[in-house]
Amino acid sequence: xxxxxxxxxxxxxxxxxxTGLINGITTNPTLIAKSGRAFKDVIIEMCELxxxxxxxxxxxLDYETMLVEGKKLADLHERVxxxxxxxxxxxxxxxxxxxDGIMVNVTLCFSPLQALLAxxxxxxxxSPFVGRMDDIGHDGMDLITDIREIYENYVDLETCILxxxxxxxxxxxxAxxxxxxxxxxxxxxxxxxxxxxxxDRGIDAFVKDWASTGQTI
Numbered sequence: 053x054x055x056x057x058x059x060x061x062x063x064x065x066x067x068x069x070x071t072g073l074i075n076g077i078t079t080n081p082t083l084i085a086k087s088g089r090a091f092k093d094v095i096i097e098m099c100e101l102x103x104x105x106x107x108x109x110x111x112x113l114d115y116e117t118m119l120v121e122g123k124k125l126a127d128l129h130e131r132v133x134x135x136x137x138x139x140x141x142x143x144x145x146x147x148x149x150x151x152d153g154i155m156v157n158v159t160l161c162f163s164p165l166q167a168l169l170a171x172x173x174x175x176x177x178x179s180p181f182v183g184r185m186d187d188i189g190h191d192g193m194d195l196i197t198d199i200r201e202i203y204e205n206y207v208d209l210e211t212c213i214l215x216x217x218x219x220x221x222x223x224x225x226x227a228x229x230x231x232x233x234x235x236x237x238x239x240x241x242x243x244x245x246x247x248x249x250x251x252d253r254g255i256d257a258f259v260k261d262w263a264s265t266g267q268t269i
Contacts, residue, residue, distance in 0.1 A: 053227070053228045053232060053233065053234065053235060054075035054076065054104075054233065054234040054235075055073055055074055055075055055234070055235060055236075055237055055242070056074070056075060056076040056077055056078050056104075056105075056107075056214065056234055056235070056236040056237070057074050057076075057077050057078070057236070057237065057238075057239060057242065058077075058078045058079075058083070058216070058218070058236040058237055058238050058239075059077065059079070059083060059238065059239055060079045060080075060083035060084045060086065060087040060089075060094050061083075061086075061087055061239075062087075062089075062094060062097050062098060062101070064239045065077060065098055065101050065102065066101060067239075068239060068242065069101055069102050073242075074102060074104070075104045075234070076102065076104035076105040076106065076107075076133075076234070076236075077098050077102060077104070077105070077106045077107065078106075078107040078135075078157070078179075078214075078216070078236040079094070079095070079098075079106070079107060079108060079109065079135075080109050080135070080159070081109060081111065091108075092128060095108045095125070095128055095129070095132060096128055096129055099128070099129035099130075099131040099132065100129075102131075103131075104131065105131055105132075105133040105155055105157075105176075105177075106129070106131050106132055106133065107132075107133045107134075107135045107157045107159075107177075108125045108128070108132050108133070108134065108135060109134075109135035109136075109159065110122055110125065110134065110135065110136055110137075110145075113137070113139070113141065114141060115141040115144050115145060118136060118141055118142065118145045119145050119148060119149075122134040122136065122145055122149050122154070122156075123149070123154075126149065126154045132155070133155035133156060133157045133176060133177065134149055134154055134155065134156050134157070135156075135157040135158075135159050135179075136149075136156060136157070136158055136159070137158075137159060137160050138158050138159065138160050138161050138166050138169075138170060142158065143158070143169055143170065143173040144173075146158055146170065146173040146174060146175050147173040147174055150173065150174030150175065150176065151174065155176040155177075156173075156174065156175050156176050156177070157175070157176060157177040157178075157179060157214065158170040158173070158175040158177070158178050158179065159179040159181075159216070160179070160181060161178050161179055161180040161181065161195075161199075162180070162181060162184070162185060162195070163195070164195065164198035164199050164202055167180065167199040167202070167203075167211075167213075168202055170211060171203065171206075171209040171210075171211040172209075174211075175211045176211065176212065177211065177212050177213075177214040177234070178199065178211050178212070178213055178214060179214045179215075179216040179236070180192070180195045180196060180199060180213070180214075180215065180216065181216050181217035182195060182196060182215055182216070182217055182218065182223055182226075182227065183216075183217030183218060183219040183223065184217045185217075186219070192217070192223075193223075193226045193227065193230050196213060196215055196226075196227055196230040196231070196232050197230045197231070199213055200213060200230060200231035200232070212233040212234055213231070213232045213233050213234070214232070214233065214234040214235075214236055215227035215230075215232040215234065215235045215236070216236050218235055218236065218237050218238065218241055219241070220241060220244070221241060221244050221245050223235070223241075224237060224241065224245060
């Protein structure tokens with residue numbers, strides 16, 4: 053499973069990219085707004101920091117404007133994946149951009165049939181929002197499982213399942229078990245993946261025991 057970092061904070065990317073664990077980046081209008089920076093500057097800088105896709109979302113909702121915005125975003129850098137909403141206009145734009153060899157991330161997916169439509173439109177990535185499904189009383193991981201089952205039935209569908217709206221480490225575990233190709237993870241959750249109380253306890257014991265020997269390596 054690949055890990056994408058879900059952020060618009062360039063400093064967070066700089067901190068975590070050196071771990072070698074990050075395969076790409078996703079952003080959205082909310083994250084860009086929180087960054088307080090110029091959208092295009094953030095995208096270009098992130099593309100230069102990582103050797104993987106950087107999702108940049110269109111702002112328009114109508115087909116014509118969305119297509120223009122998508123092409124402008126793709127022109128920013130070869131690593132940009134244009135992010136479009138799962139609407140009729142968004143899927144039309146997805147088809148046109150993907151036919152031109154541009155990576156497309158179709159976002160705000162909440163049903164397996166939506167995911168099937170996105171794959172037929174040539175999406176590089178489909179982003180089912182597991183956390184938001186949980187918020188309304190559904191099991192978001194059922195969505196991942198259903199999409200995986202459908203995609204496995206058709207070898208010509210090459211769309212990657214990108215588990216989005218990840219809220220905690222358990223979501224990452226469940227997404228991996230359900231067969232998601234990618235999880236896009238907030239930096240806070242990524243840091244949580246490292247930690248386990250037994251690991252900390254074991255390290256403390258090893259450090260004390262080694263110190264008691266008086267040796268060096």
